[in-house]
Amino acid sequence: MEISPAELARVRADIPVLARCLFLNTGTLGPSPRPVTEAFLRAYTAWQDEGPGDPAHYQGRRAAIETARADLASLLGVAPDEVALTTNVTEALNCVLAGLPWRAGDEVVISDEEHPAIFVPALHLRRLGVRVRICPWERWGDGLSGYIGPRTRLLCASHVSSMTGRILPVAAVAEAAHRAGALLCLDGAQAVGQLAIDVPALGCDFYAFNAHKWLLAPVGSAGLVVRPQASDALTPVWVGAGSGEVAYAEDGELALAPGARRFEFATRNWAIGDGISAAVAYARAIGLERIAARQRALSGALAARLADIPGASVLGGGETGIATAALRGHDGPEVQAALAAQGIITRPVRERGAVRFSCAYFNTEDEIARAAAAMAAI
Ligand SMILES: Cc1ncc(COP(=O)(O)O)c(C=O)c1O
Incomplete structure (x- = not known):
């Protein structure tokens, strides 16, 4: 209708x-529609008025963040544990591009229609001896095979091109990546809020996204889906309070948090959760x-x-x-x-x-x- x-x-x-x-x-x-902005501002104002460092209030804010995680997870068809919340999609893409165990001679394939969010972190891998192969957008599908070799570790491209709005033929790309033993990371910046998305059905290993474009959520709403089959392949480069449990001793253990939460740490905008949940609800109502x-x-x-x-x-x-x-x-x-x-x-x-x-x-x-x-x- x-x-x-x-x-x-x-x-x-x-x-x-x-x-x-x-x-x-x-x-x-x-x-953002008014109800989204208002939900965010209500949470932010309450946080300020009730005392930003007050542990009791913090707990409420953290609960709202968990609700937002669950809302985004359900929108994308994954479990909440598979979702790390980030500030922008670039941060999420960096978690993947910088987090794989690269060795000199390894290869990453990207497209020629990528935003700097992929181009820059991919080219940055050259310092490790990684070769960046740029496959024209038109060839993502049957034409990919010429760009994939025995050293290809990752394919990384936009789900929807930010230049033209074209949709990547994801099923064929996922098949080509996995046949070669490589992982697939999609940049969903232009897809989330535009398309009904079921990440498991896409067949990718990582799905980076933001909600502050087409989902009309407050600025600073984004995340990374790490699929269970690929979580061991990824090591968080930046960690801190919240990324895991630490024993305060020289030989103490660091146990990273289970699932994608290990990519989250330290102080964030704790009011954003209410804005994200309101944006998901607004889009879902339509x-x-x-x-x-x-x-x-x-x-x-x-x-x-x-x-x-x-x-x-x-x-x-x-x-x-x-x-x-x-x-x-x-x-x-x-x-x-x-x-x-x-x-x-x-x-x-x-x-x-x-x-x-x-x-x-x-x-x-x-x-x-x-x-x-x-x-x-x-
Ligand atoms: C395809 C694509 N990827 C990444 C980005 C960057 O988004 P963010 O600022 O959330 O990192 C954009 C934004 O324009 C984009 O269109």
Whole structure:
């Protein structure tokens, strides 16, 4: 069932920024609906007012963090113990890329459409003698075999491309990785909140994600799923209070926490749990399938309109909420700035000389038409 006009009006009333501009940049950061912001602020205010260092209050905050973990786990189809909460997806990806037992000569395969969140930590592995192989996005599937060899330890790519919104053919990729004895890590930054996701069914070993884009959770909501079959392969590089139990003696034992909690440590924003749970509940009340269908329809409609503009080339649209297009004679930042001057908020895709439109379920058909008209005018 489609999202009704009444539901849409209610959601839009919950998101104040939509009255100020034409917001097509949820792929960078999602605007939280009021009930999400309020849940987060209520928790933060109570924490401050009741005493931030008060152990009794801490316990309540920690319980809310555990609820958020369970909510995210259930959204992704995994057990809460498989989820580590992080501040951003980059941190989660670093847990994987830096946490494997690399030896000189080992190889990691990434795609040519990766965000710096994968590119930078992957290239950083070169200091250990690791070879980074860059397989073009189009070849992830049957064409991967030329990039996989006996020394391939990890394949790491976006579940949904942040440049074009295309979806990785995950089943074929997981099969290719595991046939070669390699592990698969997906970056779900552009997928969580866009698609209904069942991580076990995807067949990956690690799933890094954030909730502060398409799930519309407060900034600082993210995590890493570590599947049980791969947990022994990963060693946490950074640890601290909360990562495990320590015996305070020179020969004392350090017992890392079971499951993915070993990747969490020290002081965090303890109010974030309430915001995360509220964001999951908000999305669930509408339904991930309905959100995905509407976002596909909006970005597909935009891509179709953009394709009609002379000099425009469409790089993506209709698979998820993301549509991307380039205008001959203009680079991405130029187009993004021209759109921003008209109150249309997008993001440039510098690598492709293009601009990215994030069509979220709260955007309207009228907004899509306005964005296309603005592109035609440029
Ligand atoms: C595919 C992808 N990965 C990673 C990131 C980085 O996200 P974060 O700032 O949460 O680390 C982004 C953000 O734009 C992204 O699109």
